[in-house]
Amino acid sequence: MSLLSGKSSTPVMTEPTPSANRKTALLLTGGGARAAYQVGVLKAIAQQYPRSSKLPFQIISGTSAGAINGAAMACYASCFHLGVKKLEWIWRNFHTNQVYYSDYIRVFRQLLRGIFSAFQADYANKQPVSLFDNKPLKQLLTKVLDLKRIDRNIMGGYLSSVSVTASCYNNGDSISFFQSDSAQEWRRAKRCGQRTLLGVHHLMASAAIPLVFPSVRIHQQYFGDGSVNQLAPLSAPIHLGADKILIVGVADPRKNEPSQRMLHHPDLATIAGHLLDTVFTDTLNSDLERMQRVNNTINTMTEHGVPTNLKPINSLLINPSQNFGQLASEHFLSLPLAVRTMLRITGIRQHSDSSLASYLLFEQDYTRRLIQLGYDDAMAQMDAIMAFLAE
DSSP states (O other), X not given: OOOOOOOOSSOOOOOOOOOTTOOEEEEEOOOGGGGHHHHHHHHHHHTTSOTTOOOSOSEEEEETHHHHHHHHHHHTTTOHHHHHHHHHHHHHTOOGGGTSXXXXXXXXXXXXHHHHHTTSOTTSOOOOOOSSOOHHHHHHHHHHOOTHHHHHHHXXXXXXXXXXXXXXXXXXXXXXXXXXXXXXXXXETTEEEEEOOOOHHHHHHXXXXXXXXXXXXXXXXXXXXXXXXXXXXXHHHHHTTOSEEXXXXXXXXXXXXXXXXOSSOOOHHHHHHHHHHIIIIIHHHHHHHHHHHHHHHHHHHHHTTOOOSOOOOEEEEEOOSSOHHHXXXXXXXXXXXXXXXXXXXXXXXXTOSOOHHHHHOOOHHHHHHHHHHHHHHHHHTHHHHHHHHHO
C-alpha cells in the first residue's frame, strides 16, 4: 500500500517525557465521515515528534468512527508517524462504496428488504433493518487492520489500554469493550466496561449509526452506535486510569447568533440531522462540565486538608472551527447518484438544513477537506496541545 509522505512545517523538538505514573488518554468521538477531521489533528501532532517515537497516548478510547480511528492508531502504537500515515492514506482515498453499497440495485434492494421485514412474523429470523448496507466497511477493516497487534503493543509497553464503546439494544446500556494491561472491569448505572480481545465486530457495532447502518450481534446481544445512550463519554478513559484526556470532537462550532427563523415545520431530514447532532456531541459537553465540577470539589477539599481518594483529571478539547454541514453541501454532488436519490426520498438535498449528509459523505474530496481542517485547527492550537501533553 503506497503512503502519502509529507514534511513537517515545524522544527521537530525532543518529545515530551511525562511522568511514568501519569497516563494520557486520547478520546475520539463518533461522527461517521466527520471522523476524517480527527486524522488531520493527529497528523499535526505527529509532526511535532521524532519519526521513530511511539504513540504519546497510553490510553485510547473511541466511539463510532472514532473507535475505528483509535483502533488503527493502537495497531501502530510503536510508531506514531507510521500509524498516522496509514490512517491518512485510507481517509484521503475514500469512496462511498468502501463503506456501504452505493449502486442502485443494492441500495434499493436494501430499502425493499426493510419494507418487507415489517410484514414478517415476530418469530421469523429477520435480517437487520437499515437505510444502507455497510458490508464493504467490514471487508475494508478486515483487510487493513491487524487487531492482533494491539495485544502485542500492550505487552510491549507501547500501550496501556484500548477501548471501543457500543450501545446495547437489549438493555440500553453503554458498553465499553477494552483490552488492558491492568485495568479491571467496571459497572455503573447504564454503563459498564467488559474486558475482551477486540475484533472487527466490535468496531462495526460501535460504528452502526441507528437506522443508517444495521445492528451487529455479539454473542446473544445486539449493538449499535456507541454514541447512543452514552451518558458519560469520559467514563471509559477515566476507568482505564487516565490522568489527563486529549479529546478530538466533531461538533459544529457554536455561534452566538439568534436562532434561524423557520417558515414551516422541520421536515424528516432536518429532524434526523438534529437527532444525530445531539447523539454525537451534546453528552460530551455535559460530561466535561460534570468533570470540571468534580475537579473544583477535589481542589477545594485539598486546600482545606480534607482527605479524598479522588484525583483531578485534566482535559483539552479540540473541536472544528468550521461547520461540517456547510462543507458537506459543497461536496454533496460527489455522492453516488443512487445515494443522492435515496437521500432525496428522505428530504435531503444539496442545500438542505439537515446535517445528515455530513455523516454519510465518504468521498475523498470531502474527507481531504476535513483532514486539512483538522490539521489547520490543531496547528493553530499546537502550543497548548504540546504543553498539555508535556505537563
